[in-house]
Amino acid sequence: MSAKDMASMEVDEDVAAEATSSSQSLAVESTSQAASGIINVVAPTSPLPQPAQSSASSSSLSGLCVVVAGGSNSEVVSGDGGTVMASAGTVGSVSVSLHPLVILNISEHWTRQRAQEGKPVQVLGALIGKQTGRHIEIMNSFELSYDELGGHIIINRDYYTVKEEQYKQVFSDMDLLGWYTTGDTPGPPDLLIHKQVCDLLDSPVFLKLNPMARHTDLPVSIFESVLDLVNGAPTMLLVELQYTLATEEAERIGVDHVARMSSHDTQESSLVAENLQAQYSAIKMLASRVRLIAEYVRASQRGEVEFNHEILRQVNALTHRLPVLSSDKFRGEFYNQCNDVALMSYLGTITKCCNTMNRFINRFNLLHERLAMGRRMRGLFF
């Protein structure tokens, strides 16, 4: 009776708990991201001594948003004449989420080309994914073949059509979203290529990865183009877009595994320690961010930093969000979940006990039989 009934009860429990527990994870995620968001605003305006930025990657306060490291958009100037960036303050029209797979794809493409050519080469490729309304999810990418004619890069259209056919067979629900390249800040050559991609797609996004970046945050920037009037002539300018990293449980585990494998010399014999390691690192990051915010508030109080009402308002809002979920209903479901897991471990322990008992009884019987046999034999002869 036991296990099957327990299992079906668990299913009901889980369905009920899912609503509240998943809302807890969502709440946790949004709170952590709010904490990160505040750091964005704090960083450019605070003259706080950057805490241990050189070595400790976890405490890097600029490790949160592309905007922080770059300062502000309007400072970007291209090499030969004129800016290609729209003025700061122009807001992008779409929200972007990027999968880490794309980043690794581009990195591998660049590394491969460099290994084969012997020196760093600029690489070019296409981005594919899904677009729903004003949200773009960039899920995958592939390389594009191009020719250099008179110093300008021309995309090979036939190659693209061949590849399009191929990926449509495997990823039927993904479309072309834009293109990527490597290099530093965007300039007029990028705009030329962007115009070519505009022929294939209405409003492509443009991703630039800088493999030579020196700072510790993600050197990936995403732009879209707008037509603006500059000196009376309509020109295409680039607007930087904010992006988030898309998560998918399997991807996260894969990325985690790949990131930590080089430091895999010490074989963790404790499964618990292995499991908690990831949690511990994440909590360490959270703690450092919170410490930073607390430092800022204290410094504001002492008058070392100028009073910025907006930031303080955000900090206030953040602290008021805690506790994240504490309704009675949540408590009830949470304890249900704990009970379910406790029940499972109880069953597991019982099974283990049964096994040990069984083996013990078998061996006892064996021994007893041998002894009994011995006595019987002796009884026969004596």
Place this chain on the structure above:
Amino acid sequence: MNQSQIAQRTWEMANNMESVNAADEIYQYDRKQQQDILQAKPWEKDPHFFKQIKISALALLKMVMHARSGGTLEVMGLMLGKVDGPTMIVMDSFALPVEGTETRVNAQAQAYEYMTGYVEAAKQVGRQENVIGWYHSHPGYGCWLSGIDVSTQMLNQNYQEPFVAIVIDPIRTISSGKVNIGAFRTYPKGYKPPDEGPSEYQTIPLNKIEDFGVHCKQYYSLDISYFKSSLDKKLLDSLWNKYWVNTLSSSSLITNAEYMTRQIFDLSDKLENSETALGRAGLFGLDPQEKKTEDKLSRVTRDSCKTTMEALHGLMAQVVKDRLFNQIPQAQSQAQESAQPSSQAQA
């Protein structure tokens, strides 16, 4: 020279970006060397020639995501790479538009056109490696080769050497938090492999256990290691700066609920099996019978321990989140007190 300057110099030396690192040399494709190896065919004499396999970070991620996107359906794809002594190297992978790979041997033949087209196109953008193997997924039932897989792989090893078979289980990956993957090569028909000792135990659901047992001696697994380029390393480090939020907010009890339930059902079936077997054996008390039922019960015990531990890990994450975000003490002194035990708990 102050601290930050010293640190930057050390960083620059460690990540010497101007020249190709030793770590990145693996990305170079030496056509002559590969052709020599293909001519020599050292694997023909020794069925156990290939012992290790190196998988690139990108290939791993692509395969895992493709396997995951299939949900409960098996998916399949091919891998590009090269050979280096007794090590096979997988540089990249791509998905194939075929379905139902567990029921047909010629699934690969159907995708032949796609494969040639893809490899052609890849060569045009500088990826010169050849197809070195195939991968497919076993969603929820572990990494091993089924009967069909074994026949497919034997066919491949006859005509497309060098070739390797990789199996990925995306569902177990998510439930255990570690990538569940295996790389295999089959022995030629009739070859008696030397006894290689017990391999790592994995739980197989009851309905697949026969298929596993019949064929498990016909292939051997290779040691898997991974590699990544220096740029990958840098990007992954900076990725963590944004990704920690997702780690903290992931909730494995919910994502794995269905899988755990299935495991429990499977466990109950296995327990009933071993119960009937035990009942029979109790009457006669024969030694070999007892050995078998003991094994059955111990195996069930191991499976149940694994499931229980995964559930406990999930609960640990939930409790940590609750402690961090929900239990906010009201008074200042209380805050200090609770900060102490929580930091001790985390240490």
